[in-house]
Amino acid sequence: MTQLDVRPQVGDTVSGGAGGGTGPQDVRGKGLGKGSVGLLGSAVIGISTVAPVYCLTSTLGSTAGEVGVQMPAVFLAGFLPMLLVAFAYRELNKAVPDCGTSFTWTVKAFGPKVGWMCGWGLVIATIIVLSNLAGVATSFFWLLAGEITGDPGIAALDDSKPVHILTCLALIALATAISYRGMTATKGIQYALVGLQLVVLAVFVALALQKASAGTFDTGLDFSWQWLNPFAVKSFASFTAGLSLSIFMYWGWDACLATNEETTGSAKTPGRAALVAMVVLVGSYLATGIAAQMVVGSGTAGLGLGNPETSDNVFAALAGPVMGPALGVLLFVAVLASATASLQTTFIPVARTVLAMSTYEALPASFARVHPRFKTPGKATVTAGVATGVFYTVMTLVSENVLVDTIYALGLMICFYYSLTAFACVWYFRRELTRSVRDLVYKAVCPLLGGLLLTTVFVKTLVDTWHPDYGSGSSVLGVGSVFVIGVGLLALGLVVMTVTARRSPAFFRGEVLTKETPALVVED
Numbered sequence: 001m002t003q004l005d006v007r008p009q010v011g012d013t014v015s016g017g018a019g020g021g022t023g024p025q026d027v028r029g030k031g032l033g034k035g036s037v038g039l040l041g042s043a044v045i046g047i048s049t050v051a052p053v054y055c056l057t058s059t060l061g062s063t064a065g066e067v068g069v070q071m072p073a074v075f076l077a078g079f080l081p082m083l084l085v086a087f088a089y090r091e092l093n094k095a096v097p098d099c100g101t102s103f104t105w106t107v108k109a110f111g112p113k114v115g116w117m118c119g120w121g122l123v124i125a126t127i128i129v130l131s132n133l134a135g136v137a138t139s140f141f142w143l144l145a146g147e148i149t150g151d152p153g154i155a156a157l158d159d160s161k162p163v164h165i166l167t168c169l170a171l172i173a174l175a176t177a178i179s180y181r182g183m184t185a186t187k188g189i190q191y192a193l194v195g196l197q198l199v200v201l202a203v204f205v206a207l208a209l210q211k212a213s214a215g216t217f218d219t220g221l222d223f224s225w226q227w228l229n230p231f232a233v234k235s236f237a238s239f240t241a242g243l244s245l246s247i248f249m250y251w252g253w254d255a256c257l258a259t260n261e262e263t264t265g266s267a268k269t270p271g272r273a274a275l276v277a278m279v280v281l282v283g284s285y286l287a288t289g290i291a292a293q294m295v296v297g298s299g300t301a302g303l304g305l306g307n308p309e310t311s312d313n314v315f316a317a318l319a320g321p322v323m324g325p326a327l328g329v330l331l332f333v334a335v336l337a338s339a340t341a342s343l344q345t346t347f348i349p350v351a352r353t354v355l356a357m358s359t360y361e362a363l364p365a366s367f368a369r370v371h372p373r374f375k376t377p378g379k380a381t382v383t384a385g386v387a388t389g390v391f392y393t394v395m396t397l398v399s400e401n402v403l404v405d406t407i408y409a410l411g412l413m414i415c416f417y418y419s420l421t422a423f424a425c426v427w428y429f430r431r432e433l434t435r436s437v438r439d440l441v442y443k444a445v446c447p448l449l450g451g452l453l454l455t456t457v458f459v460k461t462l463v464d465t466w467h468p469d470y471g472s473g474s475s476v477l478g479v480g481s482v483f484v485i486g487v488g489l490l491a492l493g494l495v496v497m498t499v500t501a502r503r504s505p506a507f508f509r510g511e512v513l514t515k516e517t518p519a520l521v522v523e524d
Helices: 039-050 052-095 102-110 112-149 152-159 161-180 183-214 236-250 269-296 314-345 347-359 378-398 402-428 437-465 481-503
Strands: none
Touching: 039 052, 039 183, 039 269, 039 314, 039 347, 052 112, 052 183, 052 236, 052 269, 052 314, 052 402, 052 437, 102 112, 102 347, 102 402, 112 152, 112 161, 112 314, 112 347, 112 378, 112 402, 112 481, 152 161, 161 314, 161 347, 161 378, 183 269, 183 314, 236 269, 236 402, 236 437, 269 314, 314 347, 347 378, 402 437, 402 481, 437 481
16 A cells, blocks of 8 residues: 655745744654544553553562562662653653654754664664563463463463464564554554553452462561662662663653654643653552562562562462462463553554654655555554564574563663653753743753663663673673673664765754754644
């Protein structure tokens, strides 16, 4: 089916707007379907992209293994920089509601090269998440099939690499097809899947607290307010490792902003939706983390959350003992629904970032094509799906520990582009900071603190990941594989940017998307 190329010609102009000053219309419309999403739909997309149940099952144990009973405190610590950065996103979106989000905003603050690398960081982070989501969805698909049929042989099919990879690719293809069909199809499915996740989590928390009070498991612990004290973590290295995992658990809320050109009230609604999503997430994580720790503890033996044999998939171990055989199946369903739902919605930010980069001539023009019927970035969505499938297949064949190491490497990518966006907010609005206390707090103080916190985590994690014992313990020529994956992907971005600059020199000369030219892009 044909697609519509909506790229405007260089030289098309309209007046500037919010944020101070006027200038040429360098921020372009993309042809996306306007008014497709409201406040609730946007918040649901943000929650779905984060995939709370998937995040909990894949990182609850790893975080407990790093920081012990201070796991809830680290969840709160991870929430703080995310909240501070969310204020930066909200303010930037008010001034420039563009689906390129971090890419567009950092270009306008710091110029094309920094902005391009920020966009690259977002795209690569998303590809890593998509690959891991597909892997978890595949594992739980076969586990659920085994539970339903009562046949361990069916569940064991996930141990076969060919079966696992083929199933994974099929799920990626399905998610790509749904995302390709537009926001309306996406939104309807997400209401049901997100609702299911939150209900099952609530049931798990209730049953866990009930069994904890009855002392069902010997490893259970009595609640202590000390669990919420981040200063009680045994070492700074453990804290930053746990914090990196915690930050991963909040990643994805900015999908609310990526749909800004398709949202009713594009200047304000996405920012509000992001804050709503953040509150729901931190509440869910704290309740589940505390309840799980009370019922089975955070030790490294038996059902303890820190048991290395089950830490990469905690709910698979806890479903039956905590919820019973019948309700335990619901937890498997919830994880599968979480990973599948997020697999679909996570295509939103990466496809729209690629669309924006292409529209502003930072990537080949063909990625700027929008489907005339579905109003989605068709080629960008399909390309993201193909890249996800290739990345997961290669990493699975190369490393048995790909899931653990890519999650740790993901923390580097997230800190990289979130911190750049936070600093971009401060610099972009620097001339407005003395207008009011509100401007100073939300456009400078909060973003700056958030950016500094994430930069600290980035640097400390970078140093720690050099050692092979970080993450899964795998190494390449004596260097930790997490470091190799994270730094290698950023270095690859520099190479791709250099090649792109030769083919699209106008963008890199600052002729397409200019610095310090605030403009109100999308009219409500």
